[in-house]
Amino acid sequence: MSEAAAVQATIGDSEFDRDTAVTRREPGVYDIDLSAGWTIIKAVNGGYLLAVLGRALADALPHGDPFTITAHYLTASRPGPAVVRTDVVRTGRTLSTGQASLFQYDEDGTEVERIRVLASYGDLDALPDDVRTSAEPPAMPPVEQCFGAEDAPPGTSPVTGSSAIMDRLWIKLDPATLGWVLGAPSGKGEMRAWFGLADGRDADPLSLLLAVDALPPTAFELGLSGWVPTVELTVHVRCRPAPGPLRVAVTTRNLAGGFLEEDAEVWDTAGRLVAQSRQLARAKL
Amino acid sequence: MSEAAAVQATIGDSEFDRDTAVTRREPGVYDIDLSAGWTIIKAVNGGYLLAVLGRALADALPHGDPFTITAHYLTASRPGPAVVRTDVVRTGRTLSTGQASLFQYDEDGTEVERIRVLASYGDLDALPDDVRTSAEPPAMPPVEQCFGAEDAPPGTSPVTGSSAIMDRLWIKLDPATLGWVLGAPSGKGEMRAWFGLADGRDADPLSLLLAVDALPPTAFELGLSGWVPTVELTVHVRCRPAPGPLRVAVTTRNLAGGFLEEDAEVWDTAGRLVAQSRQLARAKL
Numbered sequence: 001m002s003e004a005a006a007v008q009a010t011i012g013d014s015e016f017d018r019d020t021a022v023t024r025r026e027p028g029v030y031d032i033d034l035s036a037g038w039t040i041i042k043a044v045n046g047g048y049l050l051a052v053l054g055r056a057l058a059d060a061l062p063h064g065d066p067f068t069i070t071a072h073y074l075t076a077s078r079p080g081p082a083v084v085r086t087d088v089v090r091t092g093r094t095l096s097t098g099q100a101s102l103f104q105y106d107e108d109g110t111e112v113e114r115i116r117v118l119a120s121y122g123d124l125d126a127l128p129d130d131v132r133t134s135a136e137p138p139a140m141p142p143v144e145q146c147f148g149a150e151d152a153p154p155g156t157s158p159v160t161g162s163s164a165i166m167d168r169l170w171i172k173l174d175p176a177t178l179g180w181v182l183g184a185p186s187g188k189g190e191m192r193a194w195f196g197l198a199d200g201r202d203a204d205p206l207s208l209l210l211a212v213d214a215l216p217p218t219a220f221e222l223g224l225s226g227w228v229p230t231v232e233l234t235v236h237v238r239c240r241p242a243p244g245p246l247r248v249a250v251t252t253r254n255l256a257g258g259f260l261e262e263d264a265e266v267w268d269t270a271g272r273l274v275a276q277s278r279q280l281a282r283a284k285l
Numbered sequence: 286m287s288e289a290a291a292v293q294a295t296i297g298d299s300e301f302d303r304d305t306a307v308t309r310r311e312p313g314v315y316d317i318d319l320s321a322g323w324t325i326i327k328a329v330n331g332g333y334l335l336a337v338l339g340r341a342l343a344d345a346l347p348h349g350d351p352f353t354i355t356a357h358y359l360t361a362s363r364p365g366p367a368v369v370r371t372d373v374v375r376t377g378r379t380l381s382t383g384q385a386s387l388f389q390y391d392e393d394g395t396e397v398e399r400i401r402v403l404a405s406y407g408d409l410d411a412l413p414d415d416v417r418t419s420a421e422p423p424a425m426p427p428v429e430q431c432f433g434a435e436d437a438p439p440g441t442s443p444v445t446g447s448s449a450i451m452d453r454l455w456i457k458l459d460p461a462t463l464g465w466v467l468g469a470p471s472g473k474g475e476m477r478a479w480f481g482l483a484d485g486r487d488a489d490p491l492s493l494l495l496a497v498d499a500l501p502p503t504a505f506e507l508g509l510s511g512w513v514p515t516v517e518l519t520v521h522v523r524c525r526p527a528p529g530p531l532r533v534a535v536t537t538r539n540l541a542g543g544f545l546e547e548d549a550e551v552w553d554t555a556g557r558l559v560a561q562s563r564q565l566a567r568a569k570l
Binding site: 068118 | 405
């Protein structure tokens with residue numbers, strides 16, 4: 001991994017943990033300073049934001065793991081202060097349901113809602129061990145044959161402007177989904193990568209919320225070059241991930257009417273399908 | 286279709302429209318009498334319930350079509366009176382976001398929340414005509430070679446107890462996904478059917494919310510026979526469906542830890558992928 005990983009970060013002591021830390025102001029209300037470290041161009045990454053909200057809900061609910069979490073992205077978040085207000089919808093023995101909203105102040109001091117989330121939480125460690133997954137892990141070359149932003153010759157990166165998040169993530173893209181970088185997109189709505197955090201922190205359920213929304217848009221391989229803002233993102237976390245890099249495969253099968261879906265699967269080193277997600281995004285054609 | 290279709294019902298004048306009709310009590314608050322006509326065993330169908338909530342939101346929001354709608358099923362709904370409370374989260378030019386909850390009273394008069402929904406609505410007719418769908422419609426035999434409950438010899442139906450909903454739906458299952466009926470499930474997590482409403486009403490965005498949750502559970506073809514209660518269901522409506530029967534294909538790829546996902550695709554007679562859905566459900570192993 002990167003040089004920053006010389007001393008490997010751990011779950012609970014890492015950039016990701018510090019930047020998603022929420023401070024309880026009063027029961028159900030949390031303050032957070034959104035980090036500028038998870039932005040691309042000017043946008044705060046949607047998966048990072050989901051992890052912030054997910055962390056507040058993990059504190060507010062009696063269960064700690066997001067089993068299914070849905071976010072609607074309402075207005076563009078900016079680095080800086082924000083407040084998360086949570087609402088406990090229902091608590092049960094094995095599942096609890098909660099809602100959360102993230103707010104920021106706009107220029108004239110008005111509180112504006114950025115994101116609203118609805119989620120059900122449980123305890124992944126309490127689940128039985130049965131696995132009858134018929135899905136197959138993505139066929140991907142070994143890490144050594146995949147490419148990250150750090151492998152690009154200077155000046156050739158297709159990403160212009162700020163890309164602070166690139167320093168926080170360790171992403172090695174499958175060359176089969178890299179045609180867009182060379183101006184020759186495959187035409188298939190596929191993006192695949194090895195994924196980790198640059199400081200070497202292993203994955204946990206909260207960082208899976210980041211992993212599903214961290215790769216370049218599948219739209220790039222479909223020949224689109226514009227922004228692909230997320231309308232809604234739902235993540236199912238199905239298993240606590242084993243240590244080591246994740247494999248993330250994202251697929252788009254229905255680009256139509258100016259919208260597309262992005263389906264992500266996340267596999268861990270133990271060969272478990274640890275998360276499934278789908279988002280609805282707008283496509284600029 | 287069924288004999289009830291002798292006079293074909295229309296969108297706006299059908300069993301489905303009457304049974305999802307909500308009455309505005311005050312701005313944002315709606316009364317509904319949940320019909321016993323959409324139950325299987327004692328459970329009110331989750332897709333019917335989603336359509337009820339979706340209809341209330343269509344009234345409360347400035348846009349009329351659910352683009353992405355997520356429901357968390359909290360407690361079991363029963364036929365009878367219910368109230369839907371909606372909340373407008375954000376209104377925009379092309380999309381509006383809203384939230385809704387359905388409540389009923391339990392035996393001691395306490396109001397209990399049954400379902401909570403978060404959704405973004407738009408105008409399907411305002412979308413551009415571009416279609417770059419790479420997904421293929423499900424390979425299915427013609428209707429004449431598929432089977433519905435009405436084709437089963439008396440006494441052989443695998444569904445016991447009330448199945449009122451069967452009289453409202455027109456479902457013809459692909460024989461390749463019917464092994465469970467004969468005690469020989471395929472072991473694949475697949476269920477496919479031609480789908481319509483028994484009174485001949487054509488599909489619209491609201492009835493698509495029903496279509497994605499109306500087939501027998503894929504778990505039956507995985508050899509499970511128990512109840513598969515939905516925790517969360519998200520539906521993306523991508524296109525206003527053309528008249529005529531729909532093709533619905535449901536797939537499960539990850540049955541593990543006592544949970545499974547069910548992904549549904551709905552295709553119309555014009556060959557458009559009109560809806561995509563995913564639900565997280567509990568599996569009784």
